[in-house]
Amino acid sequence: MRITALAGGVGGARFLRGLRAQLDLVAPESELTVIANTGDDISLFGLRVCPDIDTLLYTLGGGVDEGQGWGRADESTRVQGELAAYGAVPQWFTLGDLDLGTHIVRSQWLAQGQTASAVTARLAQRWGLPEQRIRLLPMTDTPVETHVVLDEGETQRAVHFQEWWVRLRAEVPASRFVVAGLDRAAAAPGVLDALRDADVIVLPPSNPVVSIGIILGVPGVRDALRGSTAPVVGVSPLISGRPVRGHADACLSAIGVESTSAAVAGLYADFLDGWLVDPADASVRVRGVQTAVHDGPLLMTDVPATARIAESLLALAERVRT
Template sequence: MRITVISGGQAGARFIRGLVDRLPHAPDPAELTVIANTGDDLSLWGLRACPDIDGLLAEISDDPVSASSAVAGELAALDVHPQWYPVTDGEVATHLARTAWLGQGATLSEVTARLAERRGLPRRGVRLLPMSDVPVETHAVLDGEHEQQAVHVQQWRHELGAPPAARFVVAGMDRAVAAPGVLDALREADLVLLAPADPVLSVGIVLGVPGVRDALRGTSAPVVGVCPDLATLAPSLAAVGAEPTSAAVAGLYRDLLDGWLTGTDDAPTRGAARWTTRQVDLARPADEVAADALALAESLRP
């Protein structure tokens, strides 16, 4: 059973962890490929950070990195900026290693594979891929008194508190190509899941990589999306003119979905859309939600 998941953000990472915890209890052995959003990547203090990849590494690993924050405290004491980005000592070590390896000529895919090996992901049957080896960064465009200003999406979230954005732009997407293995993982999957992550700033960025959306349209695997926490989505959905509802989020994937797992009753059913909707309690533990997503996807296999 080859399962491919498109993911990003903390909620997506928790869902992946739940999926990893659930797979050993599945009736068939499974291989899990996770395609991570890299639109949140940024450079800080001379180091390259990949928040969504690092969140997945931390969540899936049984050997978590240090959660102490001595480095962050020292940076603040030295008045080194920016200070709005949350970082732990273990994450600084990861950023140092990534920056060094990238500087030596390794691709982001190669670096991610090394980090995944260190965290034990292959032993758990997980292959972690960045969406692209080309640097891509998402920015929020904000209306100012006299002109618009673009800020990195991480700064928009952590320092500014996600104020209303006129739109989002993805620097580097015009040069991006899917990382090695990404398109094959979608085309050759038995099941494809869209994690309960931001459909605009996480999953949506991955879908913007040339070839990814076409690969999903062309795959013979059922594609099942899981509705994210709607309470957190209003700022990003508003920028694309969508309401924070399950139906609106599903609509952003309307050309891709075969199934939609939702926690509300406002999502369109088979009569109003081309996909099958199943309503469950999405507030349950992540492994139970993952089991529901797998069950829905299995029910839709030819």
């Protein structure tokens, strides 16, 4: 079985780890292709940082800080202390020492002329993803960056997505998201094929606006989903209208969409076949989409709980296929 997923950072990575665990039980030979959002990418101190790809690498590779869901376990910040001592800016984005190793080799390899896809594949090797039959692809090899236009009354000002998300904690209302470079970007090698050839296409409970929404903006991706003969099934990132983590509500509000599970499914309505929701959202109905209610809270509290969510989603995929 070939499964293709779109994914952002923490939510996507946790879901996919549970999905892989479930697949290892029921279909160990299955191949999982992950198309990662790169709109969060940012250059800090001259180094290229890809937060979603790094979170996917560390989570799927067993090196993540489980508590915060991103960054490395057993992390330290000695280098960043030096950067601060030199007065280098910005200081609002924490780069741990172990994490910096990833940014340094990525930046070196990119500077040598390797594509983001090639660099990601090399990084994934170190984390043992090929042995797990996981193929991690950046959505595009073109550098793109999500910027946030802030709504500050009379004036409008755009900041990098990371500045809004991390420094401003998404508390300054966003009026819209602009992805610099996305219109000229091409899907990375393998991305459109992975959607075309998939047996199941999966949307983890990643942020529908700034993670999944950005990937859907890569030329060709949305068309590939619309044209897919495979079932496209997703996990709601909201429970009773609230995001389990992150600021999905602030992102939805910026694009004028209600913070409800139904409204999120509505964003995908042109290609979505099945939608898995929490028992609290059992009444959700979306035209043209088959809804399933998970037999427990839609919370990825640990790998076994997440594997059961994946099991529900795969069962839903089988139902919508027939």
